[in-house]
Amino acid sequence: MPYAPSEGARIWYEEAGHGLPLLFIHEFGADHREWEDQVRFFSREYRCLTYAARGYTPSDVPDDPKLYGQDFAVKDAVAVLRHLGIPKAHIVGLSMGGFAAILFGIRHPEMAISLVPAGAGSGSPREEQAAFRAGCQARGDKLIAQGWAGELAEETGHSPTRIQLKKKDPRGWAAYMQRLSEHSGLGSGLTMKHYQGERDSIFDWEAELRRMTVPTLLAVGDEDGPCVATNVWLKSVLPNCGLWLCPRTGHAINLEEPAAFNREVAAFLSTVERGRWTLG
Template sequence: MPYAEADGARLWYEEAGSGLPILFIHEFGADHREWEEQMRFFSREYRCIAYSARGYPPSDVPEDPKLYGQDHAVADAVAVLRHLGIGKAHIVGLSMGGFATLLFGIRHPEMALSLVPAGAGSGSPRAEQAEFRAQCAARGDRLIAQGWRGGMAEETGHAPTRIQLKKKDPRGWAAYMARLAEHSGRGTGLTMKHYQGERDSIFDWEAELRRMEVPTLLVVGDEDWPCIETNIFLKQVLPNAGLWMCPRTGHAINLEEPAAFNAALASFFSTVERGRWQLG
């Protein structure tokens, strides 16, 4: 198996295709496999890389809670690119991965051809942050104690921002649920507690975001309520960003609407590569 060495963990990755590179960073309730539709589509013209975050086998599951968090998430993305000898890539992330994508753009703009943070921002509005953090701590403890087969998978799959996938694509939802149940309870529990539950509010990054000029496509479903306010804020403060909102769509936008998602990204990448995504 191919692994990239990061601080305190080996990261399993896969790649397909050749050309300009795209790095895909998955969400909390997923792993590298949730990018399969994008890997197959974009590898026709791009070099596509997807990896499993620390805590998600076949990547390592560190025992030390200090080896989880937003700083490690960004450093891991950099580690994968450097391991592959890639100096610059399109960075695409969903939810937890979208958060890492934004922070990657702030900390490593020289390594980003563009950014696509999709479904990013849950827990960021200040009025919601305390409750969000408390929920993350409780969910993390439950995952560590019970794993995904203790009811967490069913709760996640039927959540108000995820039930859309089941309604649109029952077969795809069933496959997603089977993969979800395979995740490490300890790895995802520590991720929930120390990454999800302790990460910054995106609103706290306003000064840095206003200076970040990397071409950015914000992506959110119009039924992904916890993320809409944050994405409107991001559109207001990012100087080189566009906002694409997909109708009648929840959180797992790349699974719910893969054709529309892929088309939006392909158009965005092409515009950036032709030098036409310019500061307004």
């Protein structure tokens, strides 16, 4: 299996296609396989790269809590690119991966051709952050103790921002639930506690975001309640950014509406590459 060495973990990756590099970063409740519809579409013209985050097999699942967190999320993305000798790539991320994509753009703008953070921002509003963090700690402990058996998976799959997938695409939802059941309880729990539950609020990055000029397309479903307001705010502070709001869509926007997601992202990437996504 191909692995990229990162700090404290080996990161498993796969690639398909040729062309400009396009790196996909997955969400908490999924893994590298969630990008299959995108890889099949974009690998016709791009070198598509996906990887399993630390804590998600076949990447390593460290048992040291100190080896999880937002800093490692960015380091792992950089590690994959550097291992493959790629100096610069388009970066697409969903949810937890969208958060990492934004932080990647802040810390490594020279490595980002563009950013597509999708469904990013849950738990960021300051009035929600304390409750969000407490919930992450409790859920993380449960995952470590119980794994994804029964209750936790069902609760996730039927949550207010996930049920849309089941209604639109029952087969796709069933496949998502099967993948979820295969995740490491330890890896998911430590990720929940020390990445999700200890990460910054996106609002804390306002000064850095106002200076970041990487071309950015924000993508969010209009039924993704925890993320809509944060994305509207991001649109107001990022100087080189557009916002795509997908109607009647929840959190897993790339799974719910793959054709629309692929179309919007493809148009954005083309505009950036033609030098037409300009400031002002």
